Each structure stands twice: as C-alpha cells, then as structure tokens.
Amino acid sequence: MHTLSAIIAGTPLWVWGVLGLIVYLGMTALHPGRRSPVGLSLVPGIFLAVSLGTLLSSTRLADLLPFWLAGCILGLGIGAAWAMVLRIGVDRTQGLIHIPGTAFWLVTGLILFGIRYAIEVSMALNGDMAQKLFWFALPYAVMGLGTGMSAGWWASLIIRYLRSAEAGKMSRQTPSP
Numbered sequence: 534m535h536t537l538s539a540i541i542a543g544t545p546l547w548v549w550g551v552l553g554l555i556v557y558l559g560m561t562a563l564h565p566g567r568r569s570p571v572g573l574s575l576v577p578g579i580f581l582a583v584s585l586g587t588l589l590s591s592t593r594l595a596d597l598l599p600f601w602l603a604g605c606i607l608g609l610g611i612g613a614a615w616a617m618v619l620r621i622g623v624d625r626t627q628g629l630i631h632i633p634g635t636a637f638w639l640v641t642g643l644i645l646f647g648i649r650y651a652i653e654v655s656m657a658l659n660g661d662m663a664q665k666l667f668w669f670a671l672p673y674a675v676m677g678l679g680t681g682m683s684a685g686w687w688a689s690l691i692i693r694y695l696r697s698a699e700a701g702k703m704s705r706q707t708p709s710p
Contacts, residue, residue, distance in 0.1 A: 540654055548650070555646055559639025567629040570694055577687040584680040588673060600670035601677035608681020615682075616689035623697040630694050641682065649675045 558576060588594065588601050615637060622631035649672050656663040663669055 540658075543657075544650075552646055555642035556639070559636075559642050562635055562638040564634045565632065566634075567624070567627075567631050569628055570630065570691055573630060573687060573690060577683040580680050580683045584676050587676065591673075593669070596666055597670050597673045600674040604674035604677030604679075605681035605684075608678040608683075609685035609688075610681075611678075612682035612685025612687075613689040614685075616686040616693075619690075621690065621693060623694055625698060630690060632690075642679075645675055645679045 584601075588597060591597050619635070620633055623629075624631065652668065652672050652675070656668055
C-alpha cells in the first residue's frame, strides 16, 4: 500500500489534470450534442498539437516517430470506423452536426490513460525498462493511437458533413420529372 501512495504522490499534478479533462470530455460525450464543423475540430486539434509538441520535443525523435506513426495510423482507422457507424444528423441551414451520446470516448480515454500511466509508472520503478527502446517508445505509440483515433473520428464526420452538402446541391440541381 505504501508503494501505491508513493506512486500517486509522485505523479505530477498536470497528469491528474489530464485525467480530469479526459473524464470531463468523456462525460460530455455521453450526451447527444450539436456541433459546428469548427467546434468539432477543437478537441482533435488540441490533442494533435499536444501530441506533436510532446513528440517533437523528445531528444529521441528518430527512434520514437515510427512508434507514434504506427499508433496514429491504427488510431485513424479505428476513429474513422467508429464515426462511420454513428447515426449523425446534418442540419445544413444552421451548419451543425447532430451527434448521439456515446460512452466510447470516456471508456477509450480512460483505457488509453491507464495504459500509458501504467507504462510510465513501470518504467519509473524499473529503470532498466526505460533503457529499452520498445518500453521507452510505447507511451508514444499509445499517444499516437489516441491522436489518430481523434483525428480519424473528426475527419470521418467532416467528410460526412461535406458529402451531405454535395447531396443537397445535387438534389436542388436535379430537374423534377
């Protein structure tokens, strides 16, 4: 029990802030909402900027980039696939996308946070792990996965929004029989 309290006490405050943000955003996603394409871009954009900033500030960028990219590519597919099955509505007159409530982001965010936290704690407790490239790069792969999921989800929803505009233009241009 002493080790657990030492781990919690040794965790930087900003990590708990990140956890709080994940819980807040996940709880918000539980409820249906309406977002403009710009509003829909904010959270994925912030995650992408933070992820890239963290990656680019590393002194081992060349070692970490393949891990981050692999996670990001996998995440793009998962996020896009998830967004494609969502039953969304598009309100072209108000420029809004209606998104159903889902626990996906809460559950996914907590899982990714937990995995990354466990890896970082394990490396802190076992210095030999941090010397091995796989373990050193694994948190970056998890970060890439989350970033890719967010970006893939966003891109898929934006494509669906834009396609609805095209469908609307085509139906207005089609002559009536």
